[in-house]
Amino acid sequence: MILIDVGNTNLNFAWERKGQFIKTKRIPTDKANKKNIEEVFSKYPKEKILICSVVPSVTKIFKSLKRKVYIAGEDIKIPIRCFYNKKEVGMDRLVCAFAASKIFHRARLIIDFGTAITFDFLSKKGDYQGGLILPGIGSTLKVLSRCALLPEKIELKKTKEFSSKASRLKVEIPKDTKRSIAKGVEEGFSSMVNSLVEKYKRILHLRPKETIIITGGEASFVAAQLNFSCIYEPLLVLRGLLILGNEISS
Numbered sequence: 001m002i003l004i005d006v007g008n009t010n011l012n013f014a015w016e017r018k019g020q021f022i023k024t025k026r027i028p029t030d031k032a033n034k035k036n037i038e039e040v041f042s043k044y045p046k047e048k049i050l051i052c053s054v055v056p057s058v059t060k061i062f063k064s065l066k067r068k069v070y071i072a073g074e075d076i077k078i079p080i081r082c083f084y085n086k087k088e089v090g091m092d093r094l095v096c097a098f099a100a101s102k103i104f105h106r107a108r109l110i111i112d113f114g115t116a117i118t119f120d121f122l123s124k125k126g127d128y129q130g131g132l133i134l135p136g137i138g139s140t141l142k143v144l145s146r147c148a149l150l151p152e153k154i155e156l157k158k159t160k161e162f163s164s165k166a167s168r169l170k171v172e173i174p175k176d177t178k179r180s181i182a183k184g185v186e187e188g189f190s191s192m193v194n195s196l197v198e199k200y201k202r203i204l205h206l207r208p209k210e211t212i213i214i215t216g217g218e219a220s221f222v223a224a225q226l227n228f229s230c231i232y233e234p235l236l237v238l239r240g241l242l243i244l245g246n247e248i249s250s
Helices: 034-041 056-063 091-103 137-145 177-203 236-249
Strands: 002-006 010-017 020-028 049-053 069-071 107-113 116-122 128-135 211-215
Touching: 002 056, 002 236, 010 236, 020 034, 034 056, 049 056, 049 091, 049 236, 056 069, 091 107, 091 116, 091 128, 091 211, 091 236, 107 177, 116 177, 137 177, 211 236
Parallel strands: 002 049, 049 069, 107 211
Antiparallel strands: 002 010, 010 020, 107 116, 116 128
16 A cells, blocks of 8 residues: 655655555655656555545646556545634644544643644544644744855754753853854744643643654654654654545455
8 A cells, every 4th residue: 555645845655564664765745746656656566545635736737647646635534523724624634633532541632733833622522623824944944944144054963852841941141143043943942832832731730641742854853842742753644545445455
């Protein structure tokens, strides 16, 4: 089975065997076309294909392929009770919520660091309640890079370390523009996320054993500066598609 998460920045592919991902591949969304997508599938003519897409133009490419493609939200119903506007909810957010409710015990909040940062809330019964949409890290950097006199390329340091108690920020005052932007993004986004998590933990009366899940390709830029306990699952959409695919087979 081949699973594809079609996002605004990248297409993330995963090949599954016996419930495990054995291979992954990434194509930038702005480089995706029928030719290179068909090349990816050419060696796998009999594999079932499942996609979750938030990019209609890329969804159209998949529909034009000469093989059956299952599309989350169209061919596959996401079996989760949803209180969000059904005409506006992104399938990636719904699949993430579904996956979290199935995989993680007492999941209540999913934070996805993608093109946008989304906070999605689950009820104690596992219903999708809705959430917040914030500017993403990468998209913010792109906007800053267009400004006059600012550097075109700003690099952030990646880490997979997620803190569980106190923030470990080092006191540092940047002395050049690149580091000023990088430090501002790293500390600014982590402070914003930490503050929102603390706020909604109070509002929703989240208990210590109720789970917060972090996902998305840009989570690693602020991972070490998050000061709350969480589980990092970078392939949450793909794992949700895997569950849906297995239910089709059964």
